[in-house]
Amino acid sequence: MEPLDIEHVAEAELSDPVFVEGLPGVGHVGKLAAEHILDQHDGELVRRVYSHDLPPQVDVDEEGIAELTHLEFHAVETDGRDLLVLTGDHQAQSNDGHYRLASAVLDLAEEFGCESAYALGGVPTGELIEEYAVLGAATDESLKGDLEDLGVEFREDEPAGGIVGVSGLVLGLGRRRDLDAACLMGETSGYLVDPKSAQAVLEILEERFEMDLDYASLEERADEMEEVIGKIQEMEQQQQASVPSDDDLRYIG
Numbered sequence: 001m002e003p004l005d006i007e008h009v010a011e012a013e014l015s016d017p018v019f020v021e022g023l024p025g026v027g028h029v030g031k032l033a034a035e036h037i038l039d040q041h042d043g044e045l046v047r048r049v050y051s052h053d054l055p056p057q058v059d060v061d062e063e064g065i066a067e068l069t070h071l072e073f074h075a076v077e078t079d080g081r082d083l084l085v086l087t088g089d090h091q092a093q094s095n096d097g098h099y100r101l102a103s104a105v106l107d108l109a110e111e112f113g114c115e116s117a118y119a120l121g122g123v124p125t126g127e128l129i130e131e132y133a134v135l136g137a138a139t140d141e142s143l144k145g146d147l148e149d150l151g152v153e154f155r156e157d158e159p160a161g162g163i164v165g166v167s168g169l170v171l172g173l174g175r176r177r178d179l180d181a182a183c184l185m186g187e188t189s190g191y192l193v194d195p196k197s198a199q200a201v202l203e204i205l206e207e208r209f210e211m212d213l214d215y216a217s218l219e220e221r222a223d224e225m226e227e228v229i230g231k232i233q234e235m236e237q238q239q240q241a242s243v244p245s246d247d248d249l250r251y252i253g
Contacts, residue, residue: 004104007048012075012112014082018209019109019117021086021170023071027188029122030167032198032218033205034087040213043074043085047108053097054090071101073108080210084112091165102169106177116180119167120201123159124190128229132200137163138182139175147182150204159185192228195221 022034037043049071058066071088086105092098109117123135136152138144144154162168167183174181184204186197195218206213 001050001052003052004100005050006104006108007050007070008046009048010044010046010075012044012046014075014077014084014112017075017082017084017112017114019084019086019106019112019114019170020205021105021117021119021166023086023088023091023166025091025165025167026122026124026190027186027192027194027197029186029188029194029197029201030120031087031089032193032195033120033186033201034085036198036202036213036215036218037076037083037085037205038074038087039217041076041078041083041211043076043083045072046075046084046112047073049073049088049101049104049108051092051097051101051104053092053094053101055093059089071105073105073112075112078209078211080212083209084109084114098165098169099173102166102173105166106170106173106179109179110177114179117170117174117182118205119163119170119181119183120205121163121167121183121185122188122190122194122197123185125187126190128189128191129187132197133187134200134204135159135185135187136182137171137185139171139180143180143182147184147204147208150207152184152204192225193221195219195225 022030024031054069057069060066074085076083092101134152136147136154171181184201186201188194188197199215199218
């Protein structure tokens with residue numbers, strides 16, 4: 001296999017499509033959001049991307065069938081804008097690898113006629129949250145203004161340390177290609193897979209591209225995660241209660 005091998009699975013005619021990237025990251029927010037779009041709109045697999053920059057492993061499905069790790073492009077026709085959605089279970093393992101893969105996926109986005117791109121992800125807060133804000137970054141002021149009108153927050157010096165991985169390079173390399181690009185990042189604790197944060201990001205996309213999404217399955221997953229969080233909090237409280245106080249530690253002889 002070549003270091004970069006792109007498998008042509010199918011062709012698709014998309015009308016003025018938007019490139020949407022949703023690979024694993026903090027809280028799996030971007031991946032959950034992208035996969036939810038595919039579940040709701042029956043995206044058609046059009047390309048597989050195999051690369052030496054991905055982890056040296058196979059992914060095993062529910063039936064025990066193994067396949068070499070890869071990224072996938074799906075063509076999605078919605079009641080609003082058409083989308084070209086990138087999904088996968090892994091990102092590159094090195095700095096050079098991130099650049100190579102990001103360049104390759106942007107080449108494919110341009111091949112399908114995408115003139116704008118949205119990277120989806122999460123930004124960690126380090127604590128459990130109730131209200132899920134969506135933070136943004138964009139390649140130009142006009143796009144920033146449009147997203148602010150939808151409720152996306154652009155905060156000074158956030159996310160701290162910038163945006164890493166493919167999501168950051170979609171913006172950085174995309175700008176050098178004159179591609180209108182933005183990153184939508186749902187706030188998340190960063191501790192667990194976060195369906196609520198994914199829904200917050202999707203609600204922005206839904207309004208931006210005038211497409212309809214049903215969130216029942218995400219809300220069900222969110223309820224399951226709430227149970228997990230509740231058990232974790234209960235365990236933490238029990239551990240704190242079992243730690244002896246200073247009074248307990250005093251020695252009286």
